[in-house]
Amino acid sequence: MIGIVIPAHNEEDLLDDCLIAARAAATHAALLAEPVRIMVVLDACTDRSAAIAAGHPVETAQLAVRNVGHARAHGASHLLAAGARWLAFTDADTLVAPDWLAAQLALKADAVCGTVGVLDWREHPEHVQRRFGSEYCDRDGHAHIHGANFGISAAAYRRCGGFKPLACHEDVALVRALQAVGASIAWSATPRVSTSARLASKTRGGFGDTLRSWTQLAAPLPLA
Numbered sequence: 620m621i622g623i624v625i626p627a628h629n630e631e632d633l634l635d636d637c638l639i640a641a642r643a644a645a646t647h648a649a650l651l652a653e654p655v656r657i658m659v660v661l662d663a664c665t666d667r668s669a670a671i672a673a674g675h676p677v678e679t680a681q682l683a684v685r686n687v688g689h690a691r692a693h694g695a696s697h698l699l700a701a702g703a704r705w706l707a708f709t710d711a712d713t714l715v716a717p718d719w720l721a722a723q724l725a726l727k728a729d730a731v732c733g734t735v736g737v738l739d740w741r742e743h744p745e746h747v748q749r750r751f752g753s754e755y756c757d758r759d760g761h762a763h764i765h766g767a768n769f770g771i772s773a774a775a776y777r778r779c780g781g782f783k784p785l786a787c788h789e790d791v792a793l794v795r796a797l798q799a800v801g802a803s804i805a806w807s808a809t810p811r812v813s814t815s816a817r818l819a820s821k822t823r824g825g826f827g828d829t830l831r832s833w834t835q836l837a838a839p840l841p842l843a
Contacts, residue, residue: 620653620654620655620656620698620701620702620703620704621645621650621653621654621655621656621703621704621705621706621707621720621724622655622656622657622658622694622695622698622699622701622703622705622706622707623641623644623645623655623656623657623658623706623707623708623709623720624658624660624691624694624695624698624706624707624708624709625637625638625641625657625658625659625660625694625708625709625710625711626659626660626662626687626690626691626694626710626711627659627660627661627662627664627668627672627711628661628662628663628664628668628685628687628711629663629664629665629666629668630664630666630668630711630712631666631667631668631671633711633712633815634659634668634671634672634711635671635674635675636714637709637710637711637712637713637714638657638659638671638672638675638677639675640714640715640716640717641657641677641709641715642657642675642676642677643717644715644716644717644718644719644720644721645657645720647717647718647720647721649718649721649725650720650721650724655720656678656698656701656703657675657676657677657678658677658678658679658680658694658697658698659672659677659678659679659680659694659711660679660680660682660690660691660693660694661679661680661681661682662681662682662683662684662685662686662687662689662690663682663683663684663685664681668711669681678697680693680694680697684784685786686784686785686786687766687785687786687787687789688782688783688784688785688786688789688792689782689784691708691766691782691789692781692782692783692784695708695776695781695782696781699773699776699777703773704772704773705720705723705724705770705771705772705773706770706771706772706773706776707719707720707723707769707770708766708767708768708769708770708771708790709766709767709768709769709812710766710767710814712767712814712815712817713735713767713768713812713813713814713815714738714812714813714814715768715810715811715812716810716811716812718810718811719768719810719811719812720770720810722807722809722810722811723770723810724770725809726805726807726809726810728803728804728805729771729772729774729775729797729802729803729804730769730770730771730772730775730794730797730802730803730804730805731769731770731771731804731805731807731810732761732763732764732765732768732769732794732804732805732806732807733765733768733769733770733807733808733809733810733811733812734755734756734757734758734761734763734765734768734807734808734811735763735765735767735768735812735813735814735826736757736811736812736813736814737751737813737814737815737816738813738814738815738816739815739816740816742816742817742818743816743818743830747830751830757808758808759806759807759808759809760806761806761808762806763806764790764791764794765790765812765814765826766789766790767812767814767826768810768811768812769790769793770810771793771797775797775800775802778800778802779793779796779797779799779800779802780796781793814826816830818830
């Protein structure tokens with residue numbers, strides 16, 4: 620069985636589309652009908668996120684810790700106990716591609732670090748999109764770590780100790796732990812996801828904060 624973990628904190632605007640995309644990935648023909656269980660970890664939600672998740676054939680858990688590392692670890696523990704051999708992680712503001720799971724598994728690594736595309740740049744000035752296009756490495760061999768596009772075998776997850784209860788950079792800490800135990804990591808642009816570039820990001824210090832910091836900078840002057 621394959622498990623998908625999706626932490627969510629007040630994601631009523633984006634969660635439905637996220638789950639539709641995850642369910643499509645779970646039924647991709649290349650998986651050969653292997654069961655896929657989707658776990659939405661609702662963390663301190665005060666909006667309609669729980670009701671939206673209830674409208675899909677997914678499992679849910681409710682926490683009140685406001686900590687994404689704890690939420691990812693909680694979902695992982697539940698799915699590992701249910702027999703998952705592979706864990707895939709994304710975020711509630713993200714749309715995974717139909718072949719997302721299949722692409723992760725095809726890489727035959729202990730873990731897969733994928734890249735991200737951006738759903739919508741409308742909240743940002745044009746120079747932010749240009750900077751992302753010029754500085755972000757969206758190709759194989761990149762060095763990016765995103766909880767929104769990450770996969771790991773059950774064995775490797777257990778070997779490295781899993782996600783720590785960190786409010787930010789829990790994904791980076793996990794990858795560093797994998798490197799410390801000599802796990803094989805595929806740094807690949809093949810598993811595709813598109814994520815939100817909203818200014819009101821949920822996690823301090825994450826991808827959204829980086830884009831917001833670029834937005835607050837003055838646009839570079841045009842070359843003479």
